[in-house]
Every structure is written in C-alpha cells, then in structure tokens.
Amino acid sequence: xxxxxxxxxxxxxxxxxxxxxxxxxxxxxxxxxxxxLEKLELGSTVKYIxxxxxxxxxxxxxxxxxxxxxxxxxxxxxxxxxxxxxxxNSFKMMALETIxxxxxxxxxxxxxxxxxxxxxxxxxxxxxxxxxPGLARMVEEPSADEA
Numbered sequence: 001x002x003x004x005x006x007x008x009x010x011x012x013x014x015x016x017x018x019x020x021x022x023x024x025x026x027x028x029x030x031x032x033x034x035x036x037l038e039k040l041e042l043g044s045t046v047k048y049i050x051x052x053x054x055x056x057x058x059x060x061x062x063x064x065x066x067x068x069x070x071x072x073x074x075x076x077x078x079x080x081x082x083x084x085x086x087x088x089n090s091f092k093m094m095a096l097e098t099i100x101x102x103x104x105x106x107x108x109x110x111x112x113x114x115x116x117x118x119x120x121x122x123x124x125x126x127x128x129x130x131x132x133p134g135l136a137r138m139v140e141e142p143s144a145d146e147a
Contacts, residue, residue, distance in 0.1 A: 010065055012069075013065075013069070014069075015066050015069075018062055018065065018066065022058075022062060026058075029054075029058070030051065030054070030055075033050070033051060033054050034047070034051070037050055037051070072118075075111075075114065075115060075118050075119070076119075078103075078104070078107060078111070078112075078115060079115050079118075079119045079122055079123055081103050081104070082094075082099060082103060082115070082123060082135055082137070083122055083123060083137050085099075085102065085103055086136075086137045087137065091137075092136050092137060092139055093126040093128060093134050093135060093136030093137070094128075094134050094135065094136075095128050095132040095133065095134040096109055096112050096113075096132075096133050096134055096135065097132070098134070099112060099134075099135065109133070112135060113125065113133070115135065116135070121138060122137065122138055123135050123136070123137055123138065124136050124137075124138060
C-alpha cells in the first residue's frame with residue numbers, strides 16, 4: 001500500500017476506528033518492541049521504561065491524529081454550511097460578519113479565512129462593498145455549449 005493512502009485513511013478514520021485498530025494492533029506492536037529491546041540486552045527496568053515511552057508516544061500520536069481529524073471536520077462542515085447558505089439564498093458572496101451572524105458566531109476571521117486554502121474548489125475569499133472581507137462560493141459559468 002502507498003504511504004500516502006495509508007495516511008489519508010488514518011486521517012479519515014474516526015476516534016472509534018482508531019481505538020479498535022489500536023486495540024487489535026497494540027499487542028503485536030508491543031511484542032515487536034519487546035523483541036527489539038531483548039536483542040539490545042537491556043535490563044528489565046529499562047525495558048519497561050522503554051515500553052512505557054512507546055505507549056506514551058503512541059497515545060500522543062493517536063491524540064494528534066484525532067485533533068487533526070476534528071479540525072478537518074470543522075472546516076469541512078463550515079464550508080458546506082457557507083456554500084449551502086449562499087446557494088439557498090441565491091447569493092454569490094457574503095461578509096465574514098454576516099457569516100457569524102447567520103451561521104455560527106464562533107467562527108473567527110482566522111478560521112474563516114483558512115477555509116479557501118483547504119477547499120479552493122468550493123469557496124474563495126472576497127472583498128465586498130465598503131472593503132468588508134468576505135467569502136464567495138465558486139460559481140460555475142455555463143459553457144458555450146450549454147448557452
């Protein structure tokens with residue numbers, strides 16, 4: 001399997017998926033680490049400390065994957081909410097302040113301005129009248145064949 005596809009699969013996994021896979025894989029991972037540590041002929045105390053470090057690092061890594069997945073989900077949800085709001089009201093763009101008023105007051109400027117970076121085919125930055133920053137949905141223009 002390609003490493004990029006493995007990483008993509010892990011990013012898409014839910015916390016429950018990660019837990020189940022971890023629960024199944026952890027004994028095999030620990031056994032492999034025990035084999036490595038035995039070949040190094042370290043004392044039993046060092047071996048257990050090393051296994052504890054592996055467990056902490058593994059738990060920390062799973063936690064980072066969960067946080068990254070949560071952020072991705074939040075950006076995805078916000079993008080869909082904005083695009084759906086714009087589409088349902090036949091708008092092409094709206095100010096960041098209007099997004100906070102009509103969609104979610106918890107979205108700050110930094111978060112909203114990051115959305116076009118992650119979803120450039122769905123949303124873009126816009127400058128509205130009065131130099132108000134905003135977001136606009138990507139609108140497909142009808143091709144010459146359709147007109």
